Amino acid sequence: MSRKITIPVILLAALxxxxxxxxxxxxxxxxxxxxxxxxALSLNVxxxxxxxxxxxxxxxxxxxxxxxxxxxxxxxLAGIPGILLAAIVAGLFGFVxxxxxxxxxxxxxxxxxxxFGSIIYTITNYWVDLTRGPMGISNIQPxxxxxxxxxxxxxxxxxxxxxxxxxxxxxxxxxALMSSRTGRAFIATRENAPLAASLGIDVFRMKLLGFVVxxxxxxxxxxxxxxxxxxxxxxxxxxxxxxALIIMVIVGGRGTISGPIIGALxxxxxxxxxxxxxxxxxxxxxxxxxxxxxxxxxxxVSLWRRITGADTPHQEGAQ
Amino acid sequence: xxxxxILEVSGLTKAFGGLTAVKAVDLTVQRGEILGVIGPNGxxxxxxxxxxxxxxxxxxxxxxxxxxxxxxxxADRMARLGMTRTFQITSLFPAxxxxxxxxxxxxxxxxxxxxxxxxxNRAWQDEEADVDAEAMRALExxxxxxxxxxxxxxxxxxxxxxxxxxxxIAAKPELLLLDEPAAGMNxxxxxxLVSMIKRIRDEGISILLVEHHMRVVMGVCDRVxxxxxxxxxxxxxxxxxxxxxxxxxxxxxxxxxxx
Numbered sequence: 018m019s020r021k022i023t024i025p026v027i028l029l030a031a032l033x034x035x036x037x038x039x040x041x042x043x044x045x046x047x048x049x050x051x052x053x054x055x056x057a058l059s060l061n062v063x064x065x066x067x068x069x070x071x072x073x074x075x076x077x078x079x080x081x082x083x084x085x086x087x088x089x090x091x092x093x094l095a096g097i098p099g100i101l102l103a104a105i106v107a108g109l110f111g112f113v114x115x116x117x118x119x120x121x122x123x124x125x126x127x128x129x130x131x132x133f134g135s136i137i138y139t140i141t142n143y144w145v146d147l148t149r150g151p152m153g154i155s156n157i158q159p160x161x162x163x164x165x166x167x168x169x170x171x172x173x174x175x176x177x178x179x180x181x182x183x184x185x186x187x188x189x190x191x192x193a194l195m196s197s198r199t200g201r202a203f204i205a206t207r208e209n210a211p212l213a214a215s216l217g218i219d220v221f222r223m224k225l226l227g228f229v230v231x232x233x234x235x236x237x238x239x240x241x242x243x244x245x246x247x248x249x250x251x252x253x254x255x256x257x258x259x260x261a262l263i264i265m266v267i268v269g270g271r272g273t274i275s276g277p278i279i280g281a282l283x284x285x286x287x288x289x290x291x292x293x294x295x296x297x298x299x300x301x302x303x304x305x306x307x308x309x310x311x312x313x314x315x316x317x318v319s320l321w322r323r324i325t326g327a328d329t330p331h332q333e334g335a336q
Numbered sequence: 337x338x339x340x341x342i343l344e345v346s347g348l349t350k351a352f353g354g355l356t357a358v359k360a361v362d363l364t365v366q367r368g369e370i371l372g373v374i375g376p377n378g379x380x381x382x383x384x385x386x387x388x389x390x391x392x393x394x395x396x397x398x399x400x401x402x403x404x405x406x407x408x409x410x411a412d413r414m415a416r417l418g419m420t421r422t423f424q425i426t427s428l429f430p431a432x433x434x435x436x437x438x439x440x441x442x443x444x445x446x447x448x449x450x451x452x453x454x455x456x457n458r459a460w461q462d463e464e465a466d467v468d469a470e471a472m473r474a475l476e477x478x479x480x481x482x483x484x485x486x487x488x489x490x491x492x493x494x495x496x497x498x499x500x501x502x503x504x505i506a507a508k509p510e511l512l513l514l515d516e517p518a519a520g521m522n523x524x525x526x527x528x529l530v531s532m533i534k535r536i537r538d539e540g541i542s543i544l545l546v547e548h549h550m551r552v553v554m555g556v557c558d559r560v561x562x563x564x565x566x567x568x569x570x571x572x573x574x575x576x577x578x579x580x581x582x583x584x585x586x587x588x589x590x591x592x593x594x595x
Contacts, residue, residue, distance in 0.1 A: 197453030
């Protein structure tokens with residue numbers, strides 16, 4: 018199996034990446050790539066594994082970011098406990114919203130997530146006492162171990178490695194999921210819900226589980242983002258980020274692990290390369306998404322399989 | 337054959353507004369038995385089937401499986417109790433390979449979850465090996481062993497129908513509900529199906545079969561119940577039932593009677 022060689026090579030390359038350049042701006046882009054990879058991987062659980070579309074994912078990212086910011090501001094928590102709490106808070110929101118919304122599936126569910134996402138965005142904008150409104154929260158403490166213990170992560174390289182660790186851990190968890198009973202139930206639910214139910218799979222519970230995991234991980238991403246940038250505004254929940262995450266997952270390749278990571282790379286790279294074009298970039302991203310849906314429904318990673326002619330197992334890690 | 341009752345349907349009625357599709361039907365399935373439910377098109381067979389399988393709530397009456405009342409119970413709960421159904425229109429996981437289709441069906445009687453897969457512990461390894469072996473066995477049971485890695489959507493129609501049966505038996509049910517398994521099959525495929533259904537019974541699985549292909553029903557069932565206009569009009573051994581005047585009238589003489 019070539020996977021035994023390629024994965025260590027990719028990991029080593031990822032570890033060596035920051036040393037390729039001393040330019041801190043490139044380091045910043047690498048952090049963004051990893052951050053978007055984590056978020057896209059989490060959204061991929063919803064789009065790729067349980068087969069639903071969520072327009073509300075950025076809201077959970079924002080909930081994680083605000084949880085970390087507010088905990089840091091009021092309780093001085095800026096370490097691992099803060100990140101875990103951000104995951105729990107985002108996951109709880111995911112549970113409540115998923116519990117209500119997942120009774121319906123397909124386009125109706127997608128519209129509901131759009132509604133809930135907008136509600137969370139609006140509340141964040143107007144609940145000034147808690148969130149400071151459109152000004153956002155600034156001077157968020159940098160990441161520490163437990164917070165207030167003198168250890169503070171300030172360099173971009175440091176954040177790159179921390180988030181890389183999260184991406185690797187979550188990618189591994191997704192890989193393990195696909196070779197587990199739970200993962201098979203996810204895929205069965207996505208492919209044919211009535212048949213899945215006839216085999217004893219509780220379709221609603223599986224969708225809810227996938228949704229909660231995805232939102233909790235988005236919360237972790239949000240907390241890391243808040244500590245890294247030290248500023249968070251309601252804009253992190255805007256449609257721009259929702260669209261960006263969906264583009265990463267679809268263009269990269271939904272239902273795979275490498276797809277969302279490659280999608281995040283393409284997004285970050287194009288965003289920089291086309292900076293001169295200004296708002297026109299969004300048109301290019303829209304075209305990219307449309308082209309991908311029409312010509313490459315399996316995303317960029319399916320291109321690789323098409324070229325190498327490898328037989329195409331539809332889900333990663335099934336064999 | 338033991339005389340234990342595995343499924344007991346009593347007074348089952350299903351009305352859609354003014355139309356009563358199933359009227360007070362009583363039926364029992366003994367453990368190890370193949371029971372056929374037949375009737376002309378529009379007789380209410382499929383409605384009857386869907387009410388038992390939990391896809392439709394009954395208007396009145398009850399369904400007891402292994403002594404537990406499971407009237408109107410959700411399909412997935414019923415499946416976990418040990419009752420698996422197939423669908424009249426081919427129902428598969430089209431984008432997955434044949435073997436992955438069957439792997440997914442082992443869900444009911446497996447235990448390790450996501451956490452065990454992350455830890456790659458012993459229980460997970462053993463169970464994954466079992467899943468692979470059982471899935472392959474189920475595919476070989478329906479002669480699809482060589483097609484294990486072909487996507488379900490790329491299989492021929494006959495192969496897809498057999499894959500459905502592999503999926504159903506991989507769930508290891510105690511009672512299997514087959515909804516018109518011979519639909520769209522040619523006589524040769526029908527014969528193959530008959531022998532397959534008998535072999536499933538030999539594995540210790542009781543079967544309730546809804547069908548209107550008389551040849552399949554006659555070839556495989558221990559007992560047959562006939563439904564017409566939602567009512568049970570005859571029940572007994574296949575040969576007795578086909579000679580029952582009521583059944584003859586329903587199947588052959590309908591036009592004559594109404595003329």
